[in-house]
Amino acid sequence: xxxxTSFGNRVFRTLASVKxxxxxxxxxxxxxxxxxxxxxxPVTDADxxxxxxxxxxxxxxxxxxxxxxxxxWWFVLLMAMLGVSIIFASVDRFPKAWRMVAHPYRRxxxxxxxxxxxxxxxxxxxxxxxxxxxxTVLRKAGLRPQRVTGNGETxxxxxxxxxxxxxxxxxxxxxLLILAGGIVDAIWSYKGYLMLTxxxxxxxxxxxxxxxxxxxxxxxxxxxxxxxxxxxxPRKWWSKLTVIEDGRETLKKEIVVNDPLVTxxxxxxxxxxxxxxxxxxxxxxxxxxxxTRQITLVPGTRAQLDxxxxxxxxxxxxxxxxxxxxxxxxxxxxxxxxxxLEISNPAKAKSExxxxxxxxxxxxxxxxxxxxxxxxxxxxxxxxxSHEPGQWAVWAGCILMAIGMVMAFYLVHQRFWxxxxxxxxxxALWIGTVADKNREHFQESFTKLIDDIRVxxxxxxxxxxxxxxxxxxxx
Amino acid sequence: xxxxxxxxxxxxxxSSSNGLxxxxxxxxxxxxxxxxxxxxxxxxxxxxxxxxxxSLIFYGGASALYIGFGVTGVDRYVKFASIATTIGFxxxxxxxxxxxxxxxxxxxxxxxxxxLSFVWTLAALTLLAERxxxxxxxxxxxxxxxxxxxxxxxxLPSTVRPLVPALQSTWxxxxxxxxxxxxxxxxxxxxxxxMFLIQDKMKTETFLASTSGLVTMVYLGILTRFEKxxxxxxxxxxxxxxxxxxxxxxxxxxVTIPDLGWVFLLVLLASAAPLGIYxxxxxxxQENFFTVANRAVFISIVLQIIALGAFVLRARNAAYTSLxxxxxxxxxxxxxxxxxxxxxxxxxxxxxxxxxxxxRSDLERLLPTADGLDRITYKTIGIAFPLLTAMIAAGxxxxxRTWGSxxxxxxxxxxxxxxxxxxxxxxxxxxxxxxxxxRAAYFAILGFVVVMFTFFGVTYLLxxxxxxx
Numbered sequence: 014x015x016x017x018t019s020f021g022n023r024v025f026r027t028l029a030s031v032k033x034x035x036x037x038x039x040x041x042x043x044x045x046x047x048x049x050x051x052x053x054x055p056v057t058d059a060d061x062x063x064x065x066x067x068x069x070x071x072x073x074x075x076x077x078x079x080x081x082x083x084x085x086w087w088f089v090l091l092m093a094m095l096g097v098s099i100i101f102a103s104v105d106r107f108p109k110a111w112r113m114v115a116h117p118y119r120r121x122x123x124x125x126x127x128x129x130x131x132x133x134x135x136x137x138x139x140x141x142x143x144x145x146x147x148x149t150v151l152r153k154a155g156l157r158p159q160r161v162t163g164n165g166e167t168x169x170x171x172x173x174x175x176x177x178x179x180x181x182x183x184x185x186x187x188x189l190l191i192l193a194g195g196i197v198d199a200i201w202s203y204k205g206y207l208m209l210t211x212x213x214x215x216x217x218x219x220x221x222x223x224x225x226x227x228x229x230x231x232x233x234x235x236x237x238x239x240x241x242x243x244x245x246x247p248r249k250w251w252s253k254l255t256v257i258e259d260g261r262e263t264l265k266k267e268i269v270v271n272d273p274l275v276t277x278x279x280x281x282x283x284x285x286x287x288x289x290x291x292x293x294x295x296x297x298x299x300x301x302x303x304x305t306r307q308i309t310l311v312p313g314t315r316a317q318l319d320x321x322x323x324x325x326x327x328x329x330x331x332x333x334x335x336x337x338x339x340x341x342x343x344x345x346x347x348x349x350x351x352x353x354l355e356i357s358n359p360a361k362a363k364s365e366x367x368x369x370x371x372x373x374x375x376x377x378x379x380x381x382x383x384x385x386x387x388x389x390x391x392x393x394x395x396x397x398x399s400h401e402p403g404q405w406a407v408w409a410g411c412i413l414m415a416i417g418m419v420m421a422f423y424l425v426h427q428r429f430w431x432x433x434x435x436x437x438x439x440x441a442l443w444i445g446t447v448a449d450k451n452r453e454h455f456q457e458s459f460t461k462l463i464d465d466i467r468v469x470x471x472x473x474x475x476x477x478x479x480x481x482x483x484x485x486x487x488x
Numbered sequence: 489x490x491x492x493x494x495x496x497x498x499x500x501x502x503s504s505s506n507g508l509x510x511x512x513x514x515x516x517x518x519x520x521x522x523x524x525x526x527x528x529x530x531x532x533x534x535x536x537x538x539x540x541x542x543s544l545i546f547y548g549g550a551s552a553l554y555i556g557f558g559v560t561g562v563d564r565y566v567k568f569a570s571i572a573t574t575i576g577f578x579x580x581x582x583x584x585x586x587x588x589x590x591x592x593x594x595x596x597x598x599x600x601x602x603x604l605s606f607v608w609t610l611a612a613l614t615l616l617a618e619r620x621x622x623x624x625x626x627x628x629x630x631x632x633x634x635x636x637x638x639x640x641x642x643x644l645p646s647t648v649r650p651l652v653p654a655l656q657s658t659w660x661x662x663x664x665x666x667x668x669x670x671x672x673x674x675x676x677x678x679x680x681x682x683m684f685l686i687q688d689k690m691k692t693e694t695f696l697a698s699t700s701g702l703v704t705m706v707y708l709g710i711l712t713r714f715e716k717x718x719x720x721x722x723x724x725x726x727x728x729x730x731x732x733x734x735x736x737x738x739x740x741x742x743v744t745i746p747d748l749g750w751v752f753l754l755v756l757l758a759s760a761a762p763l764g765i766y767x768x769x770x771x772x773x774q775e776n777f778f779t780v781a782n783r784a785v786f787i788s789i790v791l792q793i794i795a796l797g798a799f800v801l802r803a804r805n806a807a808y809t810s811l812x813x814x815x816x817x818x819x820x821x822x823x824x825x826x827x828x829x830x831x832x833x834x835x836x837x838x839x840x841x842x843x844x845x846x847x848r849s850d851l852e853r854l855l856p857t858a859d860g861l862d863r864i865t866y867k868t869i870g871i872a873f874p875l876l877t878a879m880i881a882a883g884x885x886x887x888x889r890t891w892g893s894x895x896x897x898x899x900x901x902x903x904x905x906x907x908x909x910x911x912x913x914x915x916x917x918x919x920x921x922x923x924x925x926x927r928a929a930y931f932a933i934l935g936f937v938v939v940m941f942t943f944f945g946v947t948y949l950l951x952x953x954x955x956x957x
Binding site: 031034035038039041042045046048049053082083195204242246247248249250269270271272273280282283284397398399401404407408411414415418419422453 | 652654657878912920
């Protein structure tokens with residue numbers, strides 16, 4: 014019975030093969046594409062799903078996990094298998110690549126010299142001298158030639174970009190790093206949302222899926238606003254935030270969209286902005302007879318009118334409409350506000366005034382006449398919160414991949430060997446080279462190198478006043 | 489097959505070949521002069537739209553000369569076309585520069601600006617391919633495309649609009665620049681792979697089948713908008729605000745242009761006909777189907793042009809009823825950029841096939857060797873792939889800063905990743921499995937098809953966060 018490779022060995026070989034990798038890539042691609050065509054669960058509303066698919070179809074899609082492809086167990090398994098395939102393929106091939114880096118092939122053995130595609134043999138008169146000349150030429154070309162001795166012979170070895178041999182492993186390692194970051198985030202990351210009005214602070218995130226998440230600090234909003242372009246479209250949303258720990262303010266920042274607040278590994282993004290519908294302050298001119306006094310009303314406090322008379326905001330509607338004699342609130346934007354003021358005086362009965370700033374009207378039994386000057390609405394800021402511990406692995410992976418790709422595509426591993434040999438026509442200089450990419454270009458530069466060597470050899474021979482060496486050129 | 493029917497090329501006498509050159513030269517001079525006169529009154533000579541118009545004139549001249557080459561085979565046309573392209577490119581660069589200067593940011597924020605950048609990239613690639621790769625006929629493809637794009641741009645709102653908060657980010661500029669460069673490199677690799685197939689002696693019939701297949705897919709895509717009773721749905725357009733009309737957030741109002749669906753259905757059948765004839769002839773092992781199939785291609789081109797005309801006439805400035813709301817709603821050509829792109833692509837591909845059919849021997853003479861093209865395709869993908877990777881990484885970083893998540897499996901993100909996987913597959917098959925020649929070329933073509941889907945298909949057919957372009 015023939016010797017069988019062990020089962021484990023065969024499994025390893027299969028998983029490490031490029032074919033497996035390609036098949037996994039294809040399956041992943043097809044499945045990922047399916048996820049873009051089939052409506053996915055978290056982002057699509059439940060009733061949109063029921064409208065899009067017939068009930069049996071929807072049940073089947075849910076059961077197979079096709080409605081949440083990217084989080085389905087088999088998708089995660091596919092990604093894991095891809096990771097395993099990358100690891101096995103790298104482990105399988107790395108030792109050979111490392112041997113090239115750690116133990117470069119320096120001495121060109123006869124069988125090597127016989128089969129190397131790019132080589133030349135030049136007839137020379139003085140072998141050792143010629144080797145020296147070649148060494149100088151290689152050095153001038155920017156390479157760092159080393160002398161290799163063995164068997165009583167000296168040869169030259171020069172190489173460039175040795176580490177580019179490992180480029181492929183760098184790229185695949187970076188992929189694994191990114192995958193690892195993704196896995197860490199899949200398990201430990203969380204997102205949330207916060208709504209704050211100026212002055213408000215919080216130490217926890219809004220409950221998501223019923224889970225309330227406390228923050229390791231208190232976040233206070235000190236202000237928020239929106240700036241518009243001349244044509245009215247939003248230009249900027251900003252919020253001033255302060256981080257408070259143990260009673261001390263540790264961090265203050267004004268954030269805008271694309272520029273979050275980062276603290277304790279948690280990021281707060283400017284995400285939304287809107288009107289709460291509450292008013293912050295109202296400025297009015299109060300007239301009684303000939304006297305006019307400007308007052309600022311803040312909800313919850315009373316403003317002094319004169320003597321013992323005070324006024325307060327009893328009710329505020331930012332945008333009202335009347336229907337069937339009832340007043341309703343249409344929206345939270347201060348389009349058509351209505352303010353109910355309550356004027357109190359211990360000596361008299363309470364009187365009331367309804368103010369409609371948009372039309373500058375007043376109704377009610379108050380003796381004072383109020384004229385609307387200005388008001389400040391209270392806005393809220395919507396902050397997106399996220400904690401992604403794995404992102405550092407992802408960014409490190411991206412940078413590593415960039416390095417790996419530059420090495421893989423643009424750095425060429427070149428090797429040169431020079432040796433003095435005995436050919437049938439006398440002493441000769443053998444020069445060989447190999448480049449792992451872009452061979453046509455290196456064919457040309459090798460030819461140029463040979464020409465340079467020939468020229469230098471000619472000069473040497475001139476110096477020795479010996480006729481110039483004949484050339485045996487072997488293609 | 490094609491050789492039997494091709495005529496022996498007689499190079500036309502020098503005097504008649506000068507005729508086209510003189511005509512084009514005069515045309516350029518005349519148009520430039522007229523434009524200069526009308527513009528000099530306004531005082532502001534060097535603004536973006538004037539410079540763009542100037543580049544349009546020169547690109548138009550270049551296109552005419554390249555197409556002239558396509559029809560007659562005279563080499564001199566290519567030389568002068570190259571000069572015209574260069575002048576047009578200079579004007580285009582000035583136009584882009586002017587817009588950049590006025591807006592304070594590179595031109596990437598809306599579809600008008602993307603087309604402007606695209607046209608610039610087309611001209612740059614044409615000149616690069618001619619000078620560096622010595623492929624002198626690539627202008628036959630790129631210049632007519634550039635001219636069509638500039639004409640299309642005139643339909644779109646071109647005012648420099650300030651950026652909404654989410655787009656105000658340096659990382660966005662980086663991401664979009666990388667995307668343009670990556671897609672341009674992929675497009676170039678596609679063109680090189682197609683040229684390889686020509687030089688690799690792939691039969692003209694196969695090209696016929698593929699072109700017919702492509703046009704059929706385009707019309708099938710358009711016919712997803714086919715409504716009951718033969719109408720075609722397009723998006724409604726608010727001419728006053730120069731934007732689409734929405735029913736609610738993210739849901740656009742569609743109006744139905746009556747009968748246009750039948751027109752497109754007819755053209756679909758005509759475009760599928762050559763493919764059908766090809767398939768039938770292969771099955772029946774008939775050899776003399778080729779002339780019939782080519783006649784079908786002519787007919788389909790004529791019908792495609794008619795369909796384009798019909799669409800332009802009916803979708804230009806008219807109001808139609810909607811299935812979603814009561815009353816009449818207007819639409820404009822600016823509301824249907826993808827349908828227009830599809831129609832023009834179909835006509836374009838069909839005309840390119842015709843040029844191959846008529847001028848194959850000339851092309852084979854002017855293009856580099858198959859082996860050379862195979863290597864250049866690989867080198868181009870060696871540029872495209874790192875650019876794609878950097879584009880995805882920059883996009884992820886931008887998304888992280890704006891939406892708090894570097895990867896949300898958004899359709900555009902997912903398809904960008906799939907594109908990356910396809911090109912990774914190409915590299916693996918080539919480097920590790922030694923795939924060369926035909927198989928590598930097919931892979932490169934597949935890669936570009938996926939790029940096109942990522943760029944157009946996702947926006948047109950699938951919704952998502954990437955709502956900006």
